[in-house]
Each structure stands twice: as C-alpha cells, then as structure tokens.
Amino acid sequence: HADGRLTGRHVLVTAGPTHEPLDPVRYIANRSSGKQGYAIARALARMGAKVTLVTGPTGLTPPAGVDTVKVETARQMLAACEAALPADCAVCCAAVADYRPQIETEHKIKKERGGLSTIALSENPDILRTLSNHETSRPKLVIGFAAETDDVIGHADAKRKRKGCDWIVANDVSPGTGTMGGDNNTVTILSEEGEEAWDNMPKAAVAGRLAEKIADALLGKK
Numbered sequence: 001h002a003d004g005r006l007t008g009r010h011v012l013v014t015a016g017p018t019h020e021p022l023d024p025v026r027y028i029a030n031r032s033s034g035k036q037g038y039a040i041a042r043a044l045a046r047m048g049a050k051v052t053l054v055t056g057p058t059g060l061t062p063p064a065g066v067d068t069v070k071v072e073t074a075r076q077m078l079a080a081c082e083a084a085l086p087a088d089c090a091v092c093c094a095a096v097a098d099y100r101p102q103i104e105t106e107h108k109i110k111k112e113r114g115g116l117s118t119i120a121l122s123e124n125p126d127i128l129r130t131l132s133n134h135e136t137s138r139p140k141l142v143i144g145f146a147a148e149t150d151d152v153i154g155h156a157d158a159k160r161k162r163k164g165c166d167w168i169v170a171n172d173v174s175p176g177t178g179t180m181g182g183d184n185n186t187v188t189i190l191s192e193e194g195e196e197a198w199d200n201m202p203k204a205a206v207a208g209r210l211a212e213k214i215a216d217a218l219l220g221k222k
C-alpha cells in the first residue's frame with residue numbers, strides 16, 4: 001500500500017464501546033462489537049493512510065499497520081482523539097456511553113447495603129461533536145455513525161446537523177436485522193449533497209467502499 005490513494009493522509013477512527021466503571025467489578029456500556037470500526041481502520045490503512053484507531057474494549061485483534069490506542073472510558077477516548085490530532089479525516093464509529101456514574105468507588109459496592117438501587121449519572125463528552133466543532137484542528141472531513149431502530153434517515157439527518165459533522169453513516173440496528181454483532185451491514189450515507197443507500201453487504205465491504213469515498217472527498221474524484 002506504499003503508493004495507495006491515501007498515502008500521506010492521517011485518519012482517526014474510533015471504535016468499540018466505552019466502559020464507564022461503577023466500582024472495580026461493574027461498568028455501564030453500550031453494545032458494540034467494534035467490527036465495523038476495525039474494518040474501516042483496516043481498509044484505510046490498506047489504501048496507504050496513517051491510521052490512528054482509538055478503541056474501547058473489544059474482543060478483536062488490532063489490524064496490522066494501524067496505530068491502535070486502547071482506552072476504556074469516554075473521557076479517555078476523547079483525550080486520545082485530541083492527542084492524535086491533526087488528522088485529515090475522523091471516522092467516529094465508537095458506541096460511546098452517553099453517561100457515566102458520578103462516583104467510581106474503590107471497593108465493590110455491596111448490594112446488601114442498598115448501594116446499587118440508584119446510580120447518579122453525569123453526562124459524558126460527545127467526541128464526534130467535539131471534533132466537528134474543534135476550533136484549531138477540525139479534520140477536513142468528519143464522519144459520524146447513527147445506529148437507529150426507527151425513522152433511520154430522519155433521525156440520522158437531524159443528528160448530522162446537530163453534531164456538525166460532514167457525513168452520517170446511518171444503519172438500522174432493530175432486532176431482526178442482524179446488524180448488531182453480525183458481519184453484515186446495510187447503510188445509508190447522508191451528507192449535505194443528499195443520501196446514498198448502499199445494499200446489504202459485509203462490514204468489510206462497507207469499510208472498503210467508505211474508504212474509497214473518503215479518498216474521493218479528500219483528493220477529489222478519481
């Protein structure tokens with residue numbers, strides 16, 4: 001890939017869930033296998049990009065040729081992303097927990113003492129929004145994901161405008177689609193120019209096609 005289309009470009013990819021600890025044995029998290037994000041990092045690296053993959057805990061092996069930074073919490077993920085800037089493009093695939101427990105205790109919380117009946121939460125930083133609105137180092141192209149279960153396009157387009165990113169990759173994760181944890185995905189890419197619906201295909205194929213589209217956007221069409 002020494003002479004790939006993305007040689008000399010730096011792309012930041014977030015993937016996986018974040019884990020927000022309550023105590024040494026418990027955490028709050030979103031469901032995410034990390035498969036789509038890892039596949040995107042791999043596809044970009046194959047095209048010659050320097051890729052920084054900032055990943056929450058997953059069972060996956062980091063792709064070869066990618067700088068992988070392992071984190072647990074949303075706050076760590078944001079710090080690792082900011083440390084990786086500047087980047088030409090950011091692809092935010094991670095399923096970041098929106099909230100974290102207000103207190104993380106050093107010792108295991110005892111059920112018998114009623115310590116788990118309520119959990120006070122604080123809002124986590126929004127990494128996609130932060131990168132999209134970055135004052136000094138906004139990546140030229142910022143891409144978010146939207147996993148929705150109903151009115152997929154409507155919610156995803158609202159999300160693109162709210163977050164300030166350039167593209168949203170929307171996918172339907174309702175039970176029965178098999179997307180969650182599965183090897184296939186059906187996505188629609190939403191941008192200022194409109195929407196582009198892709199057929200159901202393996203996550204690796206979504207990644208390859210997205211990497212080509214990223215190269216088109218950064219370099220001008222082939």
Ligand code: C5P
Binds near residue numbers: 097
């Ligand atoms: O708002 P929602 O979480 O559904 O938006 C999904 C998009 O926002 C994904 O691209 C996800 O990676 C990103 N996100 C983020 N930081 C958060 C929450 C979501 O980067 N705290």
